[in-house]
Amino acid sequence: MRGTRAGSPRPAGGSLRTQIYAKPVWVQLANFLMVMVRVQAKAIHFNMQVKALIYCIATLVPSMAQPPRAPSIEAQRAAMKKLEFLVGRWAGEAHVLRGPGEPVVLAQTEEAQYKLDGLVLLIEGVGRSKEDGKLAFQALGIISYDDESGSYRMRAFNDGRFLETDVKLLDNGKGITWGFATGQFRTSSVLRITEKGDWTELAEITIGSQPPRKFMELNVSPQK
Numbered sequence: 001m002r003g004t005r006a007g008s009p010r011p012a013g014g015s016l017r018t019q020i021y022a023k024p025v026w027v028q029l030a031n032f033l034m035v036m037v038r039v040q041a042k043a044i045h046f047n048m049q050v051k052a053l054i055y056c057i058a059t060l061v062p063s064m065a066q067p068p069r070a071p072s073i074e075a076q077r078a079a080m081k082k083l084e085f086l087v088g089r090w091a092g093e094a095h096v097l098r099g100p101g102e103p104v105v106l107a108q109t110e111e112a113q114y115k116l117d118g119l120v121l122l123i124e125g126v127g128r129s130k131e132d133g134k135l136a137f138q139a140l141g142i143i144s145y146d147d148e149s150g151s152y153r154m155r156a157f158n159d160g161r162f163l164e165t166d167v168k169l170l171d172n173g174k175g176i177t178w179g180f181a182t183g184q185f186r187t188s189s190v191l192r193i194t195e196k197g198d199w200t201e202l203a204e205i206t207i208g209s210q211p212p213r214k215f216m217e218l219n220v221s222p223q224k
Contacts, residue, residue, distance in 0.1 A: 069148065071148070072147045076119055076147050077117070077118045077119060079145040079147070080119060080120070080145050082173060083143065083152075083176070085173075085193050086112040086123065086191075087112050087113060089109070089111050090109065090111070090220035090221060090222055091109045091110075091220055092108055092220030092221055093105060093106065093108055093218075093219060094106045094108035094127050094137070094218040094219075095217045096127070096215065096216050097213075097215045097216070103217075104136070105130055106128060107127070107128045107129075107133075108125065108127045109126050110125050110199060110218075110220050111123070111124050119144065119145075120143065120144045121144075122141075122142055123140070123141040123143070124141075125137070125138070125139045126138050139158040140157045141154050141156045142154065142156075143167055152166065152168070152169065153165075153166060154167045156180070165179060165180050170190075170192070174192065174193040175190065175191050175192035176191050177189065185205065185207055186205070187204065187215075188203070188204050188206075188212065189201060189203040197221070197222060198219060198220065198222075199218070199219070199220045199222075200217075200219050201216070201219075202216075203218075
């Protein structure tokens with residue numbers, strides 16, 4: 001073997017191999033365990049994130065896939081049956097107040113009939129001048145029943161416009177009431193079937209803070 005040259009300096013602290021293995025075994029084992037703990041902690045954190053994601057998906061997917069509520073056709077038809085007292089053809093007079101002075105008297109007809117196998121009620125009112133028979137007033141109302149909210153709804157068409165409102169059945173079951181609001185104008189209408197079987201209707205209008213005033217009164221009788 002060749003000897004070491006005289007005067008050659010030795011590395012401080014011994015050779016590299018000596019430095020690696022110079023640490024006690026328990027220190028190396030402790031370092032190894034610390035590394036494993038860090039790895040395990042990251043794995044646990046990742047697993048928790050995955051579980052949370054799976055839980056969110058499992059919670060949201062059923063609600064997203066849940067179909068919309070199906071309406072109760074039977075409940076709607078039963079509620080609309082209560083408005084049967086309006087069905088038929090009616091004729092009589094309407095007094096309409098369009099300004100100062102005497103009201104305009106019209107020959108008024110009303111026709112109400114069920115559509116969609118009793119799910120909606122279609123009402124058409126037509127008023128004509130008694131002098132020359134010209135059309136002076138025409139309106140169409142469609143009443144339906146919302147079984148989810150338990151209320152009647154009406155969409156009324158007149159002069160190229162339409163309005164929607166709630167309709168309430170009177171306590172005696174022989175009349176309805178409704179109203180509209182647009183801007184400063186509010187209307188209130190009450191329809192009743194009298195003991196004689198006539199259809200009477202009174203409509204009032206309120207403008208701003210003014211007191212309500214009558215603008216239409218209708219009285220029609222059933223036609224055979």
